[in-house]
Amino acid sequence: MAVRLLLASVLVGSVSAQFPRACTHAGALKSQTCCPVWEQDGSVCGERSGRGSCQSVVGPQTPGYSGRDFRMAWPSSFYRRLCVCNGPFSGFDCSECKEGYRGPRCQWRRLTVRRALHEMGWAERRRFVNRLVLAKTTISQRYVILVSRNTSEAGSPTFRNASVYDVCTWVHYVAAKPIKTKDDPNFAHMGPAFAVWHRRYLLFFEKEMRHLTGDEGFFLPYWNWTLSPTCDICTDGLMGRNGPSGTLLPPSPFANWETLCTYDGGDEENFHLICPGPIEGKTLLMRNPGKDRRADRLPPASDIWKCLQIRQFDSFPFNQYAPFSFRNSIEASLGSLQFELLYKTTDQALDCCILQAKGLKPMDLNGLSDPYVKVHLLPGACKGNKLKTRTVRNSLNPVWNETLTYHGLTQEDMARKTLRISVCDEDKLSHNDFIGETRVPLRKLRANQRKHFNMVLERPPPLAFIHQQ
Template sequence: MRVVLVINKFSASSPPVVQVLRELVLIFVVSETRSIILGTVCMVFLFLVLGFSSVGSQFFRACTTDVALKSRICCPLWNGSPCGEHAGRGKCPIKLISDVSQVSEISHGKNQCHDERMDWPTGYHQFVCRCKGNYSGYDCGECKYGHYGEKCDHMKILVRKEIRILNVTEREKFLRYLTLSKLTSSKDFVILVTNNRRNPKSSQFRNVSIYDLFAWIHHYTMKPIAQNCSYTSHRTFAHQGPAFLPWHRLLLLFIERQIQLLTGDEDFALPYYDWSRDNNCSICTDELLGRNDLEGNILNNSYFSSWGMICGNSENPNTYCNSAVTRNYSGCLQRNPSTKEDSGLPTHQDVLNALKWKDYDTAPYDKTALYSFRNAIEGFLDPSDGEMYGPYLHNRVHSYMGGTMADTFISANDPMFILHHSFVDWQTRKQQEEMGTIPKKPCAAQWKGSLKAKKWCLNLHLALNLFNLVSRLYITFTSAPHLRSFPTHFPEAQKLDTMAENITYAEMNLTTSKGKGKKKTDTAQ
């Protein structure tokens, strides 16, 4: 059998953008037992969604065959040539060799204690397509986000609207598209399932619907990180650290693009739900996300009353998506918004308070970080003083909704997850606009002393720059004046028309004051 190989995908001879991507992927993950360890931020599908020169991540159907897994090469044909090379779309970074044994063995095949998500996708494939220009995808057959057309040479700005200002046609389209994504199997992707993560031979790949793929991705990152034959349960790849905001932005872009491809509607954009102006869940109605009974079941008049949940009942750290192993859903979607006075939705003032923190993140870069914008938005930190521990903002909304949303492992099964995180992304955009495209202060001054700390800051700086570029040029949000009233120092554009198709939202002049004081008792969950 003749296979290919040559240079490591991230060698010194890699294109500059690949080197930048490596820096992004090797963002530090902080451990309780070690001050800093190299880890991966967007393990599951970072290269896919960014669509730069290297593409990997996710389990592509074409690359889960016995041949592809044995050779460790994922360079599918596009229009007759690997990675669309004859069409100038990409290239497979390999040369012919005579013996497949020269390709390194699958790391987690020998070491059952290794987490295959680390250094993605080397746990499964050593070589993947490198797409050129504006081309993207596992076979370079798609366009980068924001680019369209046969040659990916057209750009457009997508407009994300508050769900309550959608007209009837837009609202019904959104609900129908979600339903279609729940019922349609993905033609490009499969998911990994297993009852024993420590035994690679037990791994299986299953078909999955497009929406369930989205929910599975979130579940996949939630599993504890395997290190030295034990699990690190206090941290995951997409939560409680700097990766939280960019990772979830990429996740939204992924499902948004998958729905565009499914429906052929390239103008489709996800709406968002501004919960900061609600005393209770005003979109939990039959016309929108559905009402629920006293037990949390979605009532029959809703699009979502019969939605099943993938990967439910899978808190066991040694499994991946138990329910998918048996090809069954693990119960139906549930939601039970709280009626308790002390557990209501976060307020608009809470959002404004969070936006004042100028450091994207601070040491030790986890849920205990003080004066941290990321930690305030994620909800482990009181946004008003930057010191008291939560739950607030993002975390509080998950708790308030109850049911499926309150269980982080399976929360993405509820379409409320999309609307919620789209508004979290709205808040992130506001803070980014104040910071500028290139952050002047990527991390706190007190963490810049040691060589390791300086390298950490450099990696975070690169990550934030790429984070800024991921959707800045082609995603914008509408505002809804009749739903929220900004203070006078947050002026909206004079020509604001919330029902217009090409509306842009206002620049915000944020205050820069910070709260001061001593660290208070940690009550975070």
Template sequence: THRKAPGLETAAVWDNSQFPRLCATPEALRTKECCPPWEGDGSACGASSGRGSCQDVEVPDQPDGPQYPFSGLDDRERWPLVFYNRTCQCAGNFMGFNCADCKFGYFGVNCNERRESLRRNIFHLSRTERIRLVSYLNLAKRTVSRDYVVATATYREMENGSVPMFADVSVYDVFVWMHYYVSRDALIGGPGNVWTDVDFAHWAPAFLPWHRVYLLHWEHEIRKLTGDESFTIPYWDWRDAQGCEVCIDELMGGPSPQDPSLLSAGSVFSSWKVLCSRAADYNSRGVLCDATEEGPLHRHPGNQNRNVVQRLPTSAEVEFTLSLTNYDTGAMDRSSNMSFRNTLEGQISSTTSAGTHTHYHHSLGCFILNYIQHCTAALRSHSSANDPIFLLHHAFVDSIYEQWLRRHRPSPSQYPESNAPIGHNSEYHMVPFLPLHRNKEYFISSKDLGYEYSHLLDASKFTLVAEFFDFHFSFASGEVYYCFPLSVNLVLVLTLHLKKEKEKENPEYIQRTKLKTKFNTKVYFW
């Protein structure tokens, strides 16, 4: 019942998403129990060592919104109960499907070492760091996941678990498959009979928490694959960009001279094969993606449908989006006006936050990612994770989410407990993660999850100082040219500190950054 995708190396690693191999058996599916042993002591969930225990999964009965009017037709409903109703629940700082790993932000054998990781602008990476990033991505694409397999059929097609149908894929492609699976249309009976108004990770409140967990797990797996615990996903700050700045062979791959929709032979990504990219075909046949390779990676940068997307977002649009005080509004779907989430996701204007469908989040996707038809047709993103640019993009989107959380400090009640589209209520377990995560658990600052963004570090310094002084100042080339009524000594300290930080980050890179303190003081430095 297990099939290995072609072209994969025999090496394998631990991984933290989707179906654990030890739980993809007739016995596990029959008993609906996924509580594998921890290798450290051989007990289920590491119970003998106090790491966790096998417990019933609790799924809340809060009502969903009206967008998906069915019940009992889709395996993702009330996740993960169709497959498992007992899983490991880990204690303390332990995490994982068998409690073998540490919670995000914790390290060490006993998960008691707290460390904060820093995600940086990709253009601030040194040449060595860029080479390392590309090599890590390629290694993940070429290495079979040791612990996880992906489902190639529905639970019903597996004859209620008695005939498991799963496939081996690479570490990288586990995450490609996850993004497809969470966003795919619902198969509601027979070829071509699908429900399109459903997505467990997009177009509703869980969009930002879900992708935050996705990136954290992806980052976690690269660290385990490479042994590099300092690895973090860099971000691409695409504000005001005139084109695909990362589309060069040194980074994410430039265009092929022979066919600009393909990647240059000078990039390792030109040999990558995509999977789960033919959603219309799967729907017409009433089947799931079977995780087989479906051809090379395609891009169409700059050739997007300009009736949908005119350009990449601007700094002003990002700032307006950040000014919105409500996380979500109304039906909490694509129709929500004055909603931070919906504006960031791109369903409404990023200058008025009204429903003009400017597709802010997907402007990047339509501008650059994968097959252009995903943007010009239904604006779906089933296969966008095939392209490594997806990671850089979502890291920056996550940083905007983080800025909003820090600026507005929302109470937990701002995240909806009920009546959101299916999969998006606060207590819903994120599809298709195993170990389980609830949406509300990631409506918190990145600092509580053990990571920070380099461009937010600078902003936090100014905010801290602004709490004690009412001042107005600006920097140019690291030198003060206007200040009142701050003391000279404090100005000198701040100036030297800024210069030191920028030089430490990358002495060769110059970037103009605009920040605001809590008093709305505008600060410019280079």
């Protein structure tokens, strides 16, 4: 029941958290009413045609504007009366059909069959790319985006025009902004709604593309990346090639696309800031396959098959630490590690207290791991500077509470060296498996002051990066 309630609140509170252009004028905001007139019959919410009616969607106990986070009380943060649609009708004015229905009265059932890019002919691929370009260059007539320097101030929202494509990316941007911190679950990731939220998000994207193009058969094709060891859609004719820095190269039409809402006022932890920086001209699209240390590769077919064998959709605690979880497996969480560091100047010693790990990726056939932690200083990979903890058997949430100490570290060493902390799975019958790592530049430590860390594990950086350490 708790999972279903969480899913419901996330779906209503984030994918649906768009701002129809017709509901952002002063009168609608003041009355907290978003009940536009359906143009075809001239009535609010298409009530004359039986499509829907304007109703209160909140009760007397529903919270009003949330100074902490307007998503928590959506839609009552802005609207307390909305169009409630009947039967197969949907949309902010009940002018649309629910997914799977078509026709002037939404009376026909229709199944959308999405095809792979590899199955589409040259003309179909070209048409798909051209339509994406059209979406990026056409101002949405249906929605605007919220861009406020401080959303905690009730009554002072600012809205701006955006292209159809940018409206859709804004929805993901807002849903993925932190609730507590950027390492904790948000409305779109690290929780039970991950797969379902993104499914509904893509349906919203398809719907807006159908409105734009007038093509009721439009669909987003999928990419089967297991067919090639490289990004075989990163070509001039499809999604574009990238240069060494990750920027897309001409003649791809995506090479000059500017990103939306990439600057959060220098405070990624603060949800109150919604696109506070420049809307245009900030940064270009970036894509650099294999160079992101958090996800240096796409999962091979064998990993996908393993995910599909997990019978339980999600498990307690329903976040990035959930074991035996299909949802957590497809999010590719490696887990997190808690540790403390203390540099003692009088002893020239660095204490590395390895506390515990949570939600480690299972590496063994029994769905568990036999984890241990090893640390070493970079640069320098000699055996003498590598230390390790004991192994904890059959655990994804191991506790070590073990201190590893480096002696003879000078202030100069602390200024130039980086501590690499790796979590591995011990395998007595084969080679040990790497799970994940984190790195701490020692210059960030203050002498004689213990510092606590709770770090999300990452994949190792490219070899060239390691050689530079």
